[in-house]
Amino acid sequence: MRHSVTRCIRIASVMWASMLLISCSSQTIQSSEYEFSLQIAHINDTHSAFEPTPGQFSTPHRDVFNQWGGHPRLASRLQQYRLNATEAGQPLLVLHGGDAWQGSAYFKLNEGQMNADILSRMQIDAMALGNHEFDLNNARLNDFISRVNFPVLAANIDASDDADLGRQTNLQPFTLFAFKREQKRSVTPAEMTASLSDEVSRQQAAGFTVVAVFGLVLDDMPTIAPNTGDVDFFDLTTSAQRTVDQLQAAGVDKIIALTHIGNALDVKLASQVNGIDAIVGGHSHSLLGDFSNLGLATSQRPYAERVNNPNGTTTTCIVQAGEYAQAAGLLHLSFDAQGELTRCEGGNTLLSNADWYQDQQRTLALEPSQNQTVHDFISGQPNIAVIDEDPALREHIDRTYQPALKEAYGEVIVHLTSAISHLRRPGDNDSDHHGSRLAPLIAHAQYAFAAQPEVIAETGLQPDFALVGAGGIRSGLDAGELHEGIISLEVLPFASQLAIVPLQGKVIRQVITETVEATLPEGAHAGRYPYGGMLRYQFVETQAGEHGELRQLEVNTGTLQQPDWQSLNDNTRYNVVVNSYLANGNDGWTAFYQAQRERSERVDLAYHNGHLQAFPVDKIIASDGGYRPRYQGLALACDDPVVRCNTDAVAVIEFMRRFPEQIQSATEPTVTLLRP
Structure with a gap:
């Protein structure tokens, strides 16, 4: 010019x-x-x-x-x-x-x-x-x-x-x-x-x-x-x-x-x-x-x-x-x-x-x-x-990098008869208004992990439901053999510890409304889009690319096979399973930070010397433009060689190994996004 x-x-x-x-x-x-x-x-x-x-x-x-x-x-x-x-x-x-x-x-x-x-x-x-x-x-x-x-x-x-x-x-x-x-x-x-x-x-x-x-x-x-x-x-x-x-x-x-x-x-x-x-x-x-x-x-x-x-x-x-x-x-x-x-x-x-x-x-x-x-x-x-x-590039990858990759994939968890798709936002790539099939499965697996009696004994918290952000899931699952490493190295590669966060219902409503609205504009970053396990919602876009209304928000008080859906109460406290990154309030989930900046009753889960351990959080603090937890006692140090923080992936691997029949069985959609 x-x-x-x-x-x-x-x-x-x-x-x-x-x-x-x-x-x-x-x-x-x-x-x-x-x-x-x-x-x-x-x-x-x-x-x-x-x-x-x-x-x-x-x-x-x-x-x-x-x-x-x-x-x-x-x-x-x-x-x-x-x-x-x-x-x-x-x-x-x-x-x-x-x-x-x-x-x-x-x-x-x-x-x-x-x-x-x-x-x-x-x-x-x-x-x-x-x-x-x-x-x-x-x-x-x-x-x-x-x-x-x-x-x-x-x-x-x-x-x-x-x-x-x-x-x-x-x-x-x-x-x-x-x-x-x-x-x-x-x-x-x-x-x-x-x-x-x-x-x-x-x-x-x-x-x-x-x-x-x-x-x-x-x-x-x-x-x-x-x-x-x-x-x-x-x-x-x-x-x-x-x-x-x-x-x-x-x-x-x-x-x-x-x-x-x-x-x-x-x-x-x-x-x-x-x-x-x-x-x-x-x-x-x-x-x-x-x-x-x-x-x-x-x-x-x-x-x-x-x-x-x-x-x-x-x-x-x-x-x-x-x-x-x-x-x-x-x-x-x-x-x-x-x-x-x-x-x-x-x-x-x-x-x-x-x-x-x-x-x-x-x-x-x-x-x-x-x-x-x-x-x-x-x-x-x-x-x-x-x-x-x-x-030449094909040969270089095969010779230099592929042997270690094959070894890292580990054991086969299950054989998938068909692919399980993942899309960040419902409607993307000509998908229906329910979006990802994989995200609700991952959310439910993480809920099921936290709901095990031995985990509840460690945390002292009975989970009510789980939330995941679409961007934390990096790919769908292809038909065929599903290896452990596909989950831990590719689908959920960030090695984020799971957190259980007690929050009022109104905070959940605010997070879902704000994150869905933020993804409505064409070309918007849709990684923050929320999916639930044991939680479902219907969001109706009322102004194209701008605003909408959360018209249904319900918690499953039954089981995955025999659900009992009840309306979420704004004044009831719910124990929410979510990865630590979102639990801190990052990527637009800011309401989580606001609810914990003075005091938190949250517990993070990680393995220490091979044993699952709860790490109580005192509060969330703003730091260098982002948010991070301040722990009550022993701080969780994910870079410590005796600590393994990827409970987000461990939960999914365990669920798929224990309940292979549930992986591809038809379940009720948990997300509905209706757009004009």
Whole structure:
């Protein structure tokens, strides 16, 4: 975007203040003298999906069971994009919208090192810092950032006071890319030997077109990620406009925001900030586009949506590419001689294998004639492609990482005859208004664990029901053998201790209302969406994307097989089973914190030297923007080698082993979300 500016360039970011000249100048920013086109290949929320994930799509003739993506297949697709861009004589950027961490047993075993290894083999140009990159500690994050061969971007943080990240030169607010025919250069603030303005001028004088990519992370990160250390987070809108202004003042007129804030906030950001040409997003796992031709969901917001900026004259183009390395997006941008965005189009492509089956168990392969019909169908579709895995990356994963993975999976718990789906929000991906099938099962399993006589004897609390947040469940369950490690390393990988929290009914009502309403906007972060075990509710959306009413909220005072539903009483105290992260009030469950900030009767459950032990909580305290418990006596130290905190996963494994017949038996839905 072209602007003529007379301004005093003012230092606003301590991370790159040394790279800016503090001066007052009158400067007219000159854009390129020719039209400039740029392709952006993008991925996000890959979550350690190094292996393909089971999938399904429909053709006019049949349903097809396949596998989507995986990093070796994704690497092949990105290489195709590079070759095509080279043949077309167009520059290409490969961007990652954040959240490479978590998601599979590979991450639990390698704690970010495998992510750094694999991503560094994929020729990525830059990555946004995601919330799950904070899931371990800042020392591990610092190691990851040091290992990758591309910059990690976040313009709305200050890590200078953090013991681990304070001197990390590969964590930057932005990076510059300079293009000239087949040449591509990149330079971060840490690599500049002169001021930002001088660096831009030097590149332009050499005939290069300069594009800036800056990063944004969630500004409420401490309430979402438990281990942000001494990193400060700043307002999204203010930081974005400040960064854009600084880049424009230095002569940059083509600016991309690489964000990990979710599609809804991307749209809001574009409506509040001038000067961003495109936003490449992540966090909400939004597969933008129309996939109805494959029998799959169509996103409410389109791919490459153009949102009006507050100045009323310019727009910002917004994209995002789904989740779990299943798809890749390709965005085409063009700018005129004045630096104004003239083209914004493209799409996401789902990446399929070529081995297709008739059944969910994948035992009946398609006949050759059926196979050819599916091939012919796919060849005519713009949003699905059959892609072979990159053989070198496949071999590297199999040789270096897969043996330890297979060993870590452990014993088989049960054989599932069909998949058990997990969706964060009812209605997503064309699901019904009851949503996840797995989340209520997990909630009930955790309730059943806490309701065992020996556990009640330890806690002194008889549980009434359980609550889980959809985001704490990282995947559904596939048909076939279910191993212990699939639960503890992939489905529930956060190793959170279970808590039993005595709370009044009105607090439960408030939490459910607030968390459901927060997920109503299209593209909103739906990880906080609540599901219950021995608790059910009906929520009716009364104003689309804004508000609704909790019209039914009931507690099961019977059993799972013979329920006795009674209305929740606002003034009755209930003992709620929930993981410690949500029990503290994080991720928008703030009412739990408010109810315990003066005094708590909560008990946390963890294993100490192999024995289940209760850890009474005194109260919940606010700390570094998040919430954590203060214990009455012995503090629970999950990093102690004799302590095992993953009672959230242990409860589910034990339940599935004890009651295999209940895992796939039909039960009453516990969540109903009715939308206009």
